[in-house]
Amino acid sequence: MTQQNIFVEGVQFMKRLLPASSILFLTACSSDTSSEDPVIHVAAASGLYHAFSEIGEQFEAETGTEVVFSFGSTGQFTQHIREGASYDLFAAAQESYIDQLNEEDLIDESTRRLYAYGRIGFMYEGDIPDGMTPDYLLSDEVEQIAIANPSHAPYGMAARQALETWGIWEEVEDKLVFGDNIRQTVQYVESGNADTAISALALSYETNLSFDLIDETLHEPLAQSLAVPTAGEHPEEAAQLIEFIFSEAGRTIMESYGFTPPDED
Structure with a gap:
């Protein structure tokens, strides 16, 4: 897998995705390559670093779609999306942040799903x-x-x-x-x-x-939700990644890192 995420002080900077006016402390990720296959960009809570890195590798191996992750703070990613960052998928560490973006019409509500509980x-x-x-x-x-x-x-x-x-x-x-x-x-x-x-x-x-x-x-449950932001450039590929996360292979990876799956079919 050719993920291009260089970790800088625990947060990543995605230059392609951010408005020019924003000053964000995130890891630098290069823009899409010249490959015919799309590259999807995922903003994910930093606690997902190991689990999603493994999921991304398997997903790319099966589909040929490259996934570039930015791992950082859920609250900061929420603000970046408000400022126009065009992430293809946002996996938050608390569902309330997805709820906020939904109220602001910044996510596709039909893609909103609870994917795990953290500890x-x-x-x-x-x-x-x-x-x-x-x-x-x-x-x-x-x-x-x-x-x-x-x-x-x-x-x-x-x-x-x-x-x-x-x-x-x-x-x-x-x-x-x-x-x-x-x-x-x-x-x-x-x-x-x-x-x-x-x-x-x-x-x-x-x-x-x-x-x-x-x-x-x-403490309150760490109910973790994800959704496709409306500004994303590859909603179909993002939907495929979501399905992989909820597949048997994806759930197995999540559980292997201590995440509790939600009660859904």
């Missing part, structure tokens, strides 16, 4: 006898806690909700380090710039970090 947990180096707990977060052993920015990242909002449910948000607020998206929180721990991160289960499969799952009742 969060603690990532950290080494072993902790009792695992990462609220009390341990309050201890001097933890100086910095990385979470995705709750203002535009659904996984970051879920992390905040969990900390608030535990009643320790204000106590740990000074320890928090905000990533632009959920994948950047993992990088903070891997680089030693944070002692732990509240990150995505889906990102724990390609790292040597320890991972402790957080009870999903501590």
Whole structure:
């Protein structure tokens, strides 16, 4: 597969897709190649990095259609679409963002589908006898806690909700380090710039970090939806990719990275 996504600080910049007036911190992706087959551009929540990269490879192998991904913050991608970015498919980490775009007539409502539920947990180096707990977060052993920015990242909002449910948000607020998206929180721990991160289960499969799952009742469900933006240039190919995501092969890949499939036929 010839995906051309170079990761820069956890976000990607798609020069072809953006209005000239926008200044966006995303990974550079080249424009469509001279191939007769179309190239479809997908904006995807960063927690989908491993799962969608694998799905994209299989989809291209079966169809010949190249998929170029931009992985980043759901809230930031939502704003980019409002500004005219012509993504062919948008896979959000929280369905409320798809709802917002639908209300603004910026997606094809008929393509809107719930594709997965996500989970969060603690990532950290080494072993902790009792695992990462609220009390341990309050201890001097933890100086910095990385979470995705709750203002535009659904996984970051879920992390905040969990900390608030535990009643320790204000106590740990000074320890928090905000990533632009959920994948950047993992990088903070891997680089030693944070002692732990509240990150995505889906990102724990390609790292040597320890991972402790957080009870999903501590935060609102991470109901993840996708849709085809009305500004996209290849709606038919995007629809084919959606069908592949919901196929047996696509679902198997999603489940292998810890995503819970929706209850639909």
